[in-house]
Amino acid sequence: MTLELESRRIAAVKIVKLAGERAKALFEQRGRFLAECKAAGEFVSEADREIEDLIREEINRELPGENIVGEERGGSPDGDFWCVDPIDGTSNFLCGLPLWGVSVAYCRSGTPIAGAVFLPVLDTLLSAASGSGAHLNGTALRSKTSAPVPTVAIGINNNWNKGAIRSVEDALLENQFEIVRYRCAVAGLAFAALGRLDGYLECGLNLWDAAAGSLICSEVGLVSRLENTGTNGKIAVLAGTQQLQSAIGSLTGFE
Numbered sequence: 001m002t003l004e005l006e007s008r009r010i011a012a013v014k015i016v017k018l019a020g021e022r023a024k025a026l027f028e029q030r031g032r033f034l035a036e037c038k039a040a041g042e043f044v045s046e047a048d049r050e051i052e053d054l055i056r057e058e059i060n061r062e063l064p065g066e067n068i069v070g071e072e073r074g075g076s077p078d079g080d081f082w083c084v085d086p087i088d089g090t091s092n093f094l095c096g097l098p099l100w101g102v103s104v105a106y107c108r109s110g111t112p113i114a115g116a117v118f119l120p121v122l123d124t125l126l127s128a129a130s131g132s133g134a135h136l137n138g139t140a141l142r143s144k145t146s147a148p149v150p151t152v153a154i155g156i157n158n159n160w161n162k163g164a165i166r167s168v169e170d171a172l173l174e175n176q177f178e179i180v181r182y183r184c185a186v187a188g189l190a191f192a193a194l195g196r197l198d199g200y201l202e203c204g205l206n207l208w209d210a211a212a213g214s215l216i217c218s219e220v221g222l223v224s225r226l227e228n229t230g231t232n233g234k235i236a237v238l239a240g241t242q243q244l245q246s247a248i249g250s251l252t253g254f255e
Contacts, residue, residue, distance in 0.1 A: 005114050008063075008106045009129040012116035012212070015058045017125060020102045020118035023051050023087055027121065030094055045094060048072050051086035055104060059084075071208050083107050083115075085208040089184030098122055101186035105211035111226075115212030117186050126190055128212075128219040134193060143221035144195035146241050151178040152199050153188035159204025159234050168201070168248065175247035185237070189213025192239050193220050199240015201248065203229060210237040 026047045052072045059068055059082050069075035070084035077083070082104065087093050089100030098121035105115030116127035126141070128134040134141040152172055156165065172179055177198065182188050186209070188200035193216045202210075210226060217239035218224035224239040238248060
Protein backbone atom coordinates (compact mmCIF):
# COMPACT_ATOMS: atom_id res chain seq x y z
CA MET A 1 0.00 0.00 0.00
CA THR A 2 1.17 3.52 -0.77
CA LEU A 3 0.56 6.72 1.15
CA GLU A 4 -1.48 7.85 -1.85
CA LEU A 5 -3.90 4.94 -1.49
CA GLU A 6 -4.19 5.39 2.26
CA SER A 7 -4.93 9.08 1.82
CA ARG A 8 -7.66 8.20 -0.69
CA ARG A 9 -9.15 5.63 1.67
CA ILE A 10 -9.23 8.24 4.43
CA ALA A 11 -10.82 10.75 2.05
CA ALA A 12 -13.45 8.17 1.03
CA VAL A 13 -14.27 7.48 4.69
CA LYS A 14 -14.71 11.17 5.41
CA ILE A 15 -16.89 11.68 2.35
CA VAL A 16 -19.21 8.69 2.84
CA LYS A 17 -19.62 9.57 6.51
CA LEU A 18 -20.69 13.11 5.69
CA ALA A 19 -22.90 11.99 2.79
CA GLY A 20 -24.41 9.17 4.82
CA GLU A 21 -25.32 11.43 7.70
CA ARG A 22 -27.06 13.79 5.29
CA ALA A 23 -28.79 10.87 3.57
CA LYS A 24 -30.02 9.57 6.92
CA ALA A 25 -31.56 12.98 7.65
CA LEU A 26 -33.31 12.81 4.27
CA PHE A 27 -34.40 9.22 5.03
CA GLU A 28 -36.23 10.53 8.07
CA GLN A 29 -38.04 12.98 5.75
CA ARG A 30 -38.55 10.46 2.94
CA GLY A 31 -42.26 11.19 2.67
CA ARG A 32 -41.48 14.38 0.75
CA PHE A 33 -39.61 12.55 -2.03
CA LEU A 34 -41.31 11.06 -5.07
CA ALA A 35 -40.14 7.77 -6.55
CA GLU A 36 -39.12 8.38 -10.16
CA CYS A 37 -38.71 5.42 -12.53
CA LYS A 38 -35.48 5.59 -14.57
CA ALA A 39 -36.10 2.23 -16.22
CA ALA A 40 -38.05 -0.92 -15.42
CA GLY A 41 -37.28 -1.78 -11.81
CA GLU A 42 -34.88 1.16 -11.34
CA PHE A 43 -35.89 4.03 -9.11
CA VAL A 44 -34.40 7.41 -8.24
CA SER A 45 -35.44 10.40 -6.15
CA GLU A 46 -34.29 13.94 -5.53
CA ALA A 47 -32.49 12.58 -2.47
CA ASP A 48 -30.16 10.54 -4.73
CA ARG A 49 -29.26 13.63 -6.74
CA GLU A 50 -28.75 15.78 -3.65
CA ILE A 51 -26.39 13.25 -2.09
CA GLU A 52 -24.39 12.78 -5.29
CA ASP A 53 -23.99 16.55 -5.59
CA LEU A 54 -22.73 16.65 -2.00
CA ILE A 55 -20.23 13.85 -2.66
CA ARG A 56 -18.95 15.59 -5.79
CA GLU A 57 -18.51 18.84 -3.87
CA GLU A 58 -16.56 17.06 -1.14
CA ILE A 59 -14.29 15.21 -3.59
CA ASN A 60 -13.57 18.49 -5.34
CA ARG A 61 -12.84 20.09 -1.97
CA GLU A 62 -10.51 17.30 -0.85
CA LEU A 63 -8.88 16.55 -4.22
CA PRO A 64 -9.64 19.32 -6.72
CA GLY A 65 -9.95 18.51 -10.40
CA GLU A 66 -10.19 14.72 -10.14
CA ASN A 67 -12.43 12.75 -12.48
CA ILE A 68 -15.78 11.65 -11.01
CA VAL A 69 -18.31 9.15 -12.37
CA GLY A 70 -21.65 8.92 -10.59
CA GLU A 71 -24.93 7.10 -10.98
CA GLU A 72 -27.07 10.22 -11.27
CA ARG A 73 -24.78 12.83 -12.84
CA GLY A 74 -22.75 10.59 -15.14
CA GLY A 75 -19.14 11.06 -16.16
CA SER A 76 -16.49 9.32 -18.23
CA PRO A 77 -14.73 6.31 -16.64
CA ASP A 78 -11.34 7.04 -18.19
CA GLY A 79 -7.99 6.52 -16.49
CA ASP A 80 -8.22 7.23 -12.75
CA PHE A 81 -11.63 8.24 -11.45
CA TRP A 82 -13.90 8.34 -8.42
CA CYS A 83 -16.93 6.04 -8.75
CA VAL A 84 -19.97 7.20 -6.78
CA ASP A 85 -23.28 5.59 -5.82
CA PRO A 86 -25.07 8.17 -3.66
CA ILE A 87 -27.88 5.91 -2.42
CA ASP A 88 -27.71 2.26 -3.38
CA GLY A 89 -31.01 0.61 -2.53
CA THR A 90 -33.22 3.58 -3.41
CA SER A 91 -36.42 1.51 -3.31
CA ASN A 92 -35.56 0.38 0.24
CA PHE A 93 -34.77 3.99 1.18
CA LEU A 94 -38.11 5.24 -0.10
CA CYS A 95 -40.01 2.39 1.56
CA GLY A 96 -38.44 3.10 4.97
CA LEU A 97 -36.29 -0.05 5.04
CA PRO A 98 -32.78 0.24 6.56
CA LEU A 99 -30.91 -1.69 3.84
CA TRP A 100 -29.43 1.12 1.73
CA GLY A 101 -26.01 2.71 1.63
CA VAL A 102 -23.55 5.19 0.20
CA SER A 103 -20.55 3.99 -1.81
CA VAL A 104 -17.43 5.86 -2.97
CA ALA A 105 -14.45 4.18 -4.65
CA TYR A 106 -11.29 5.34 -6.38
CA CYS A 107 -10.63 3.30 -9.52
CA ARG A 108 -7.59 2.90 -11.73
CA SER A 109 -8.33 1.64 -15.25
CA GLY A 110 -11.69 0.36 -13.99
CA THR A 111 -10.25 -1.46 -10.96
CA PRO A 112 -11.19 -0.18 -7.48
CA ILE A 113 -8.09 0.45 -5.36
CA ALA A 114 -9.48 2.50 -2.46
CA GLY A 115 -12.97 3.15 -1.18
CA ALA A 116 -15.62 3.10 1.51
CA VAL A 117 -19.25 2.15 2.01
CA PHE A 118 -21.60 3.39 4.72
CA LEU A 119 -24.92 1.91 5.86
CA PRO A 120 -26.12 4.88 7.92
CA VAL A 121 -29.18 3.36 9.58
CA LEU A 122 -27.04 0.40 10.72
CA ASP A 123 -24.09 2.65 11.68
CA THR A 124 -21.75 0.45 9.63
CA LEU A 125 -18.85 2.06 7.77
CA LEU A 126 -16.40 -0.19 5.94
CA SER A 127 -13.32 0.94 4.03
CA ALA A 128 -10.24 -0.49 2.32
CA ALA A 129 -7.20 0.35 0.25
CA SER A 130 -5.66 -2.26 -2.01
CA GLY A 131 -3.12 -4.37 -0.12
CA SER A 132 -3.83 -2.86 3.31
CA GLY A 133 -6.78 -4.84 4.64
CA ALA A 134 -10.17 -3.43 5.56
CA HIS A 135 -11.59 -1.34 8.39
CA LEU A 136 -14.94 -1.34 10.19
CA ASN A 137 -15.86 1.95 11.89
CA GLY A 138 -12.17 2.84 12.12
CA THR A 139 -10.93 -0.51 13.45
CA ALA A 140 -9.02 -3.12 11.44
CA LEU A 141 -11.35 -5.86 10.23
CA ARG A 142 -10.09 -9.41 10.57
CA SER A 143 -10.35 -11.90 7.71
CA LYS A 144 -13.72 -13.58 7.31
CA THR A 145 -14.60 -17.12 6.28
CA SER A 146 -18.04 -18.74 6.28
CA ALA A 147 -21.30 -17.45 7.71
CA PRO A 148 -22.74 -19.48 10.65
CA VAL A 149 -25.63 -20.57 8.41
CA PRO A 150 -24.57 -20.99 4.73
CA THR A 151 -26.31 -18.02 3.12
CA VAL A 152 -25.80 -16.07 -0.10
CA ALA A 153 -27.41 -12.81 -1.22
CA ILE A 154 -28.35 -12.45 -4.88
CA GLY A 155 -28.94 -9.13 -6.61
CA ILE A 156 -31.77 -9.01 -9.16
CA ASN A 157 -32.10 -6.59 -12.06
CA ASN A 158 -33.67 -6.49 -15.52
CA ASN A 159 -30.30 -6.84 -17.26
CA TRP A 160 -29.83 -10.36 -15.89
CA ASN A 161 -31.63 -13.10 -17.80
CA LYS A 162 -34.26 -14.75 -15.61
CA GLY A 163 -33.32 -18.21 -16.83
CA ALA A 164 -29.72 -17.60 -15.80
CA ILE A 165 -30.87 -16.39 -12.38
CA ARG A 166 -32.83 -19.60 -11.89
CA SER A 167 -29.77 -21.66 -12.85
CA VAL A 168 -27.69 -19.82 -10.25
CA GLU A 169 -30.38 -20.34 -7.63
CA ASP A 170 -30.50 -24.06 -8.45
CA ALA A 171 -26.72 -24.34 -8.10
CA LEU A 172 -26.81 -22.61 -4.72
CA LEU A 173 -29.67 -24.73 -3.41
CA GLU A 174 -27.97 -27.92 -4.60
CA ASN A 175 -24.95 -26.88 -2.54
CA GLN A 176 -27.11 -26.27 0.57
CA PHE A 177 -26.93 -22.46 0.54
CA GLU A 178 -29.82 -20.37 1.77
CA ILE A 179 -30.71 -17.47 -0.59
CA VAL A 180 -31.68 -13.94 0.43
CA ARG A 181 -32.33 -10.75 -1.55
CA TYR A 182 -31.70 -7.32 -0.06
CA ARG A 183 -32.22 -5.17 -3.20
CA CYS A 184 -28.95 -3.41 -2.34
CA ALA A 185 -25.52 -4.48 -3.60
CA VAL A 186 -23.75 -2.25 -1.06
CA ALA A 187 -25.50 -4.02 1.83
CA GLY A 188 -24.97 -7.49 0.37
CA LEU A 189 -21.25 -6.92 -0.14
CA ALA A 190 -20.88 -5.32 3.29
CA PHE A 191 -22.55 -8.28 4.99
CA ALA A 192 -20.28 -10.68 3.08
CA ALA A 193 -17.20 -8.74 4.23
CA LEU A 194 -18.49 -8.89 7.82
CA GLY A 195 -18.94 -12.67 7.63
CA ARG A 196 -22.72 -12.47 7.96
CA LEU A 197 -23.12 -13.96 4.49
CA ASP A 198 -21.05 -16.44 2.51
CA GLY A 199 -21.15 -13.97 -0.36
CA TYR A 200 -22.97 -11.77 -2.79
CA LEU A 201 -23.42 -12.11 -6.55
CA GLU A 202 -25.17 -10.24 -9.33
CA CYS A 203 -24.90 -9.77 -13.08
CA GLY A 204 -25.94 -6.74 -15.09
CA LEU A 205 -25.19 -4.07 -12.51
CA ASN A 206 -23.00 -0.96 -12.81
CA LEU A 207 -19.49 -0.43 -11.50
CA TRP A 208 -20.61 2.14 -8.93
CA ASP A 209 -22.89 -0.48 -7.33
CA ALA A 210 -20.03 -2.81 -6.46
CA ALA A 211 -16.65 -1.05 -6.76
CA ALA A 212 -15.99 -0.23 -3.10
CA GLY A 213 -17.78 -3.28 -1.72
CA SER A 214 -15.92 -5.76 -3.89
CA LEU A 215 -12.57 -4.24 -2.88
CA ILE A 216 -13.48 -4.49 0.81
CA CYS A 217 -14.46 -8.15 0.36
CA SER A 218 -11.15 -8.85 -1.34
CA GLU A 219 -9.23 -7.18 1.48
CA VAL A 220 -10.81 -9.45 4.11
CA GLY A 221 -9.70 -12.52 2.16
CA LEU A 222 -12.83 -13.41 0.19
CA VAL A 223 -12.78 -14.36 -3.48
CA SER A 224 -13.86 -11.12 -5.14
CA ARG A 225 -14.25 -10.64 -8.87
CA LEU A 226 -15.62 -7.93 -11.11
CA GLU A 227 -16.08 -8.86 -14.77
CA ASN A 228 -17.44 -7.03 -17.78
CA THR A 229 -20.52 -8.71 -19.21
CA GLY A 230 -19.92 -7.24 -22.65
CA THR A 231 -23.38 -5.63 -22.65
CA ASN A 232 -23.83 -1.85 -22.37
CA GLY A 233 -20.98 -1.44 -19.90
CA LYS A 234 -22.63 -3.68 -17.31
CA ILE A 235 -20.60 -5.84 -14.95
CA ALA A 236 -20.92 -9.01 -12.91
CA VAL A 237 -19.74 -9.33 -9.31
CA LEU A 238 -19.02 -12.42 -7.27
CA ALA A 239 -17.62 -11.88 -3.78
CA GLY A 240 -17.59 -14.65 -1.22
CA THR A 241 -16.04 -17.76 0.19
CA GLN A 242 -14.18 -20.38 -1.80
CA GLN A 243 -17.16 -22.69 -1.22
CA LEU A 244 -19.41 -20.20 -3.02
CA GLN A 245 -16.89 -19.84 -5.82
CA SER A 246 -16.84 -23.63 -6.25
CA ALA A 247 -20.64 -23.85 -6.25
CA ILE A 248 -21.04 -21.20 -8.92
CA GLY A 249 -17.96 -21.65 -11.10
CA SER A 250 -17.30 -19.12 -13.86
CA LEU A 251 -19.31 -15.92 -14.19
CA THR A 252 -19.49 -16.52 -17.91
CA GLY A 253 -22.73 -18.47 -17.65
CA PHE A 254 -24.49 -15.82 -15.57
CA GLU A 255 -25.50 -13.46 -18.35
